Amino acid sequence: MAKEYPLENLNIPQHVAIILDGNGRWAKKRMLPRNMGHVQGAKTVEQICEDAHDLGVKYLTVYAFSTENWSRPPKEVAAIMKLLRNYLKDCIKRANNHDMRVRVIGERGRLDEDIWQKIEELEKSTCENTGLNFTIGINYGSRDEMLRAMRKMGEDIKLGACEVEDIDEKLYESYLDTAGIPDPDLLIRTSGEQRLSNYLLWQLAYTEFYFTDVLWPDFNKDELYQAILQYNKRQRRFGGLMEEPKV
Numbered sequence: 001m002a003k004e005y006p007l008e009n010l011n012i013p014q015h016v017a018i019i020l021d022g023n024g025r026w027a028k029k030r031m032l033p034r035n036m037g038h039v040q041g042a043k044t045v046e047q048i049c050e051d052a053h054d055l056g057v058k059y060l061t062v063y064a065f066s067t068e069n070w071s072r073p074p075k076e077v078a079a080i081m082k083l084l085r086n087y088l089k090d091c092i093k094r095a096n097n098h099d100m101r102v103r104v105i106g107e108r109g110r111l112d113e114d115i116w117q118k119i120e121e122l123e124k125s126t127c128e129n130t131g132l133n134f135t136i137g138i139n140y141g142s143r144d145e146m147l148r149a150m151r152k153m154g155e156d157i158k159l160g161a162c163e164v165e166d167i168d169e170k171l172y173e174s175y176l177d178t179a180g181i182p183d184p185d186l187l188i189r190t191s192g193e194q195r196l197s198n199y200l201l202w203q204l205a206y207t208e209f210y211f212t213d214v215l216w217p218d219f220n221k222d223e224l225y226q227a228i229l230q231y232n233k234r235q236r237r238f239g240g241l242m243e244e245p246k247v
């Protein structure tokens, strides 16, 4: 019998962002090549999209490949790119079957042409889907995203499309890769590491963090539910006070 995940009285985070970490250690523990950890990690990504949707999450954003990951051995980079290529190819059918909208954040210029073409095809073919909003970071780095946003805004100012005085949070956000996506409510990082690694630095300003020792390939619906239970114990104040101050 399928395990029950009671949702009554729970505040389900609208947007969950995940730093999926620990693929390499998962493989090492099993004396497998690192790439097998990534293969299993990709399967976990597919499953967690369904689980997140089942639990009522509306937006899920995962960090698949960072601007810093290019410094890994070329063989590993090539294996990850192959995996992403296959994933993107199969994803169109699966996303449409699950009514899932897929977007990719990150700088596309450094990716092979066939990869960014697949990304464009996938985004276009799923843009009207109304189920889970799934976003994948590929060659994504938050500082790079912010610099690209600033350059583009500078270009628009030069062209007269906007003025320096118009710059506010809303305008700036419209230049980020995540434009149109609400900020994450909950950030999960697996494998025991507790850092942000250049992930969504602007967008995580008021996000609750949840760290778990579980290695990404072992992450599952139970773990996601645990993270949501923890999230429900937090008091989000957004810089304000919980109660009216007694003056």
Ligand code: FPP
Residues within 6 Å of the ligand: 020, 021, 022, 023, 024, 025, 026, 038, 039, 041, 042, 045, 062, 063, 064, 065, 066, 069, 080, 083, 084, 087, 136, 191
């Ligand atoms: C994290 O584990 C994994 C990565 C940075 C590599 C890429 C992720 C995948 C292949 C998952 C697939 C994603 C999609 C969207 C299909 P690590 O290698 O840093 O692990 P370690 O810290 O244990 O070495």
